[in-house]
Amino acid sequence: MREEELLLKLREAFQAEAGERLSSLFANLALFEKARTEADRQPLVEVLFREAHSLKGAARAVNLSLVETLCQSLETLFSLLKQHNPEPQPVLCDLLYDATALLEKVIVDTDAYAGEPGESEFNALLGRLEKVEQSGLEVFLAGSVQSEPAANLEVEVNPLPEPPPSQGGIVDVEPVKEPEKNVVAKVAAIPSGETLRITTAKLDELMLVAEEFTSLKLALHQHILLLRSTLQGFPGWGKKWGVVKTEVQSLGRRFGDLEELSHCTAFLEENHKFVKSLERQLRELGRRVDSDRRTQSGLVDDLLDRVKDIAMLPIETLFSPMPRMVRELARELGKKIEFEFFGGAIEVDRRVLEEMKDPIIHLLRNAVDHGLESSETRAAAGKGPVGRVLCTISQSDGASIDITIVDDGQGIDCEKVKKKAVALGLLGQETASSMSEEGLLDLIFNSGFSTSSIITEISGRGLGMAIVREKIENLGGRIGVTTRVGAGTTFAIHLPVSIAVCRGIRVIVAEREFVFPSLKVERVLRVEKKSLRTVEGRATIVDEGRVLLLTDLAALLGLKPKGGKTRENRDELSVVVVGSGDRRQALLIDEILGEQEILVKGLGRQLLKVPHVAGATILGSGKVVPILNVSDIIENSGGRRSVGLLDDSRGDDQSEVSDEPLLKSDRHLLVVDDSITSRMLLQNILEAADYQVTTAVDGLAGLTILKGGEFDLVVSDVEMPRMDGFGLTESIRNDEKLGDTPVVLVTSLSSGEDRERGVAAGANAYIVKGEFDQNNLLEVIERLL
Secondary structure, three states: OHHHHHHHHHHHHHHHHHHHHHHHHHHHHHHHHHOOOHHHHHHHHHHHHHHHHHHHHHHHHOOOHHHHHHHHHHHHHHHHHHHHOOOOOHHHHHHHHHHHHHHHHHHHOHHHHOOOOHHHHHHHHHHHHHHHHHHOHHHHHHHHOOOOOOOOOOOOOOOOOOOOOOOOOOOOOOHHHOHHHHOHHHHOOOOHHHOOOOOHHHHHHHHHHHHHHHHHHHHHHHHHHHHHHHHOHHHHHHHHHHHHHHHHHHHHHHOOOOHHHHHHHHHHHHHHHHHHHHHHHHHHHHHHHHHHHHHHHHHHHHHHHHHHHHHEEEOHHHHOOHHHHHHHHHHHHOOOEEEEEEOOOOEEEHHHHHHHHHHHHHHHHHHHHHHOOOHHHHHHOOOOOOEEEEEEEEEEEOOEEEEEEEEOOOOOOHHHHHHHHHHOOOOOHHHHHHOOHHHHHHHHHOOOOOOOOOOOOOOOOOOHHHHHHHHHHHOOOEEEEEEEOOOEEEEEEEEEOOOOEEEEEEEEEOOEEEEEEHHHEEEEEEEEHHHOEEEOOEEEEEEOOEEEEEEEHHHHHOOOOOOOOOOOOOOEEEEEEEEEOOEEEEEEEOEEEEEEEEEOEOOOHHHOOEOOEEEEEEOOOOOEEEEEOHHHHHHHHOOOOEOOOOOHHHOHHHOOOOOOOOOOOOOEEEEEOOOHHHHHHHHHHHHHOOOEEEEEOOHHHHHHHHHOOOOOEEEEOOOOOOOOHHHHHHHHHHOOOOOOOOEEEEEOOOOHHHHHHHHHHOOOEEEEHHHOOHHHHHHHHHHHO
């Protein structure tokens, strides 16, 4: 039993070691494939040989014979590479990648390769390696020269623009040009007594405990403020005592023979001495506590910084699997692509790296699939046959980093984006025509938006970019995009180095306290009520030359003052201007309390997605306060209630703010759906937004009701008996009286063909129930009306 337990522990240690060695194998294979001189290749092959040799020995120690056998064959091949030092031809690199990838599979699940069908795959790959060993490396490479090389990663093609300089003045070194520093150093021996392997779970626990000290620091600061407030009462008490003492002394002279008055006077004198003594003690206590607070604050900050340093990892750990992924995608799509990155030594919080893994993968997959053309297309456009993807990481300051992903592909066609946005009902034709390129590019981050004409396993579903922006903004970062048709696309990401502690601005909304992340707040200001203006029915403010929509945050959050208080008697309004990416929004609040350091807490799995809330923080007083999700607020404020309407007939001087909703009750909508549940849901949502709603059970009934009444818009399902939503839409468009009535299709049919059929039928918007969000529906309806 003890031997079994020991073997289990050894295999756990082997899995951890194997993961590190596999990462090193893949990273160095990527560098080996690009190396063009013997001097560059030699140290790389040496590292590859040692990694395979060490992994073979570790596998033998834990009785993993399949792993040992495969490592032995790889070690032999690397030994041949050391002797002959050939140029990395595609067929050789393919073999090395395939063998290492299979080695990874076998290590993860050895049992799956102990018999059929895994054994056949294992033996086939082993046979390829043994063939090279038996025939000789030179014979193997000579026999592959005549064959057509597979799509592969190559170098020395049309250069991309030079990597942008770091704003912090840091110059990053290209890994390819210094293989000794970036590769060999990774396997340098470290004395065993100077390192300790711990699980990430324990590290996370340590980080959480260290972060809790921030709450203690804030609480101690709160206690100091309370103590100072108490001490501020003593001077006033002293003045009052001076007046009372004079009166008491006067009474003593007049009625000095009264024993009761004598006792009262003595008590007051003792009380005065006690209060003065208490004041001295409290002031001394205040000085000591304030000194301890400063010391403790420094220790807490130092402890948190040191624990963060432990959890910091080089960002190259995020990008180490990326060359392999890009290479495999290139082979799958038949494209020739080179991928490089700079600045991988910069360290970032492990939690940031974990959250950024999926967004980076998605951006790279998009670059390979959408951005870069095939070799034939590139040749026709006068480009080199090999497309390039370049990723640059730089540190703009000590608290943030910049990640730039650039490709030299076909770029994003803004005209195509414009047409797609109009077809999906995201924009009207007039709005689209006047929109800037920056605004059009921002549309690619909308859920459900994709310019791809076909949906594949790699891309084209239109959900990924929305998730990319959401994940980046949830980390407190931002993403922007620039493009040139025919020249390529650049994605610029700005991220914090750590996510635990940040600055926050505390505000009061409807007598409740909230926190805005300071990074998301551009300005806080007061505006005169009479300065508000209306643009297309929405109250606006002018801030630094920009016209910004003004949204009542209380109305957006669905809050009402507890005491029924209103802002009617206020001449000035408190406004917070927030930003997310390229979007800006002015939010009306009640009061700004100030800025302070906050500890961000997640809401837990039970509250994974709460509208408009990103997390919570605990103040020094112990009060739990929600942290607002700025990107969510901006996304949903467009179709919500504004501060009010302005009556232009009374002149600009008499403008006023009211709490009346923009959506007037005289707007009449028709909901058509054969499901009673869906009809009730849509009816409740629309009536809650102050619309009048009539329902119909199918398309034919809906068309009959339409012809007999006056309706401003139709919301319809697609799959219905007698007449479906497509047929209803076509009938509306063909009717002379009803032809201009906006139609919104809300359906479970999510394929590209169904969307195109809806657009062809004449629908103004197409909303998939699987992606349904009532705020999106209300926003689309308001835009159409």
